[in-house]
Amino acid sequence: MPELPEVESVLQCLTTSTPSLIGRRVCSVRVLRDSVVDGNVRSVVNTLTGTVCNDVLRHGKYLFFEFQNSHSATQSWLALHLRMTGRLFLVPEQMAEDRHTRFVLLLDQGLALRFDDPRAFGRVWLVEDPREVTEKLGPDALLIQRESFLNRLHGLRRQLKQLLLDQSFVAGIGNIYADETLFRARLHPLKISSDLSNEEINRLYDALHGVIAQAVIAKGANIDGVFEAGSFPVAVYGRGGKRCLECGALVVKERFGQRGTHFCPVCQPL
């Protein structure tokens, strides 16, 4: 599933490759599934048509596309979340749409920005300012500093798995990187945050930072034939019943809070 590293990879691909989305004018907007637009479909079409994409930002798993109206010099922002199965690509406009294509921006230079999503969980919506969204989120997991992490953890009494998945604590971690972070930190997913020693808290920060930074460089996770083309090797996610790469014990998969959770019971004792 696209988490922070995969979303960052999408952002880099759209903005730093050739051709780039930056500077492209929106000729028209196609909405193939109304429900992927949060809010009024017509206002999204009317607002974006004729604008030029100036910039793309990311915070956690959210992307924000800045569009400039060339006449009135006003800006509009399109927010986007890929959820589990959403994919974005900049393609030649004549490239055939998929049965899962949900939303398309037809651009100048014969290009199109396509949003495909089999499960149609992903969403796009207009915001006046990305802060409407980011204010509700914690710091971006790639950028959060140790001091901020320690301060935010202070006073919380939460299970570590749940805490890492909480986007208002730190933004960008999903199920894969939560499990990978806890494995690297040698901490059990059900451990309570307020019970951690200073040494364990620092281990958790180091693991989070290390996992996310490495996964960004690798352009995402490498999950057994599934999804993204990234090369970050997972140690526990999706490896229930297989041997722990550190100690050889069997990796456990259990459901904690409606979530498949993978961990090594020997390396990560409770």
Next chain:
DNA sequence: CACTCTACCTGTGCGC
């Protein structure tokens, strides 16, 4: 505040 449950979706893979 911390946690749980449900709804939103559909492709996949299993057992029968």
Next chain:
DNA sequence: TGCGCACAGGTAGAGT
């Protein structure tokens, strides 16, 4: 072969 079903999971929102 085909059917039914559990499962995958991010987030919002309601409830405990």
